[in-house]
């Protein structure tokens with residue numbers, strides 16, 4: 551039920567925004583995904599980073615056609631982690647394009663039918679999204695042989711100049727993507743710029759620096775360390791999966807606030823994954 555509501559919301563208000571000449575952020579309201587790569591037709595390679603919800607595929611395909619031309623295909627799909635709102639269209643698109651799906655080694659079991667995420671925890675927050683989160687899909691999908699672990703050396707296949715950064719906490723094999731030359735950071739769910747637990751914040755895209763979505767985060771110490779790690783990279787443009795991109799001085803200030811007040815801002819006061827630590 552909750553998932554259907556999220557999908558309906560998403561399809562009503564989808565939009566996209568070019569944040570650098572080679573990055574298009576597709577915003578499905580409840581989550582984002584990115585097309586990254588050279589738009590000179592027939593020249594460059596490009597990839598899709600994350601795949602939105604199950605009903606996001608059509609918008610992604612339309613955006614691809616507009617940006618790269620008819621029948622253009624990426625070299626690969628890169629996933630920040632395996633949660634349902636990031637892998638929703640991955641089976642459909644990876645089969646259609648016949649491309650590999652790169653993800654951190656530790657997330658491979660979650661996209662090859664071997665391991666399920668825990669059910670989301672509704673007790674972390676009063677917000678409506680948190681309350682309906684246990685109905686979100688949490689069981690493993692299976693992309694089969696197309697699932698490939700990211701290289702150990704930190705490079706990202708078909709994303710020259712980018713490095714993947716292990717940012718565990720939200721999930722064990724969560725990654726963010728960083729390009730040093732212009733300090734662009736694709737955050738994934740390591741932190742958000744909206745309060746993802748609240749329906750009105752999500753719908754209105756109200757800006758508010760926030761930790762990872764609370765109802766699905768299982769290791770809060772790890773999550774805190776990961777945000778600190780990302781702050782130390784001094785990003786100049788951040789593209790989160792939840793919320794709007796943020797740039798310049800605003801990023802520095804907000805990240806500092808988040809790191810210095812992580813317990814108050816990010817960490818739930820109570821919850822299944824809090825008391826264990």
Ligand SMILES: [Zn+2]
Nearest residue numbers: 633720739766
């Ligand atoms: Zn997630």
Ligand SMILES: [Zn+2]
Nearest residue numbers: 633635739791
């Ligand atoms: Zn997410």
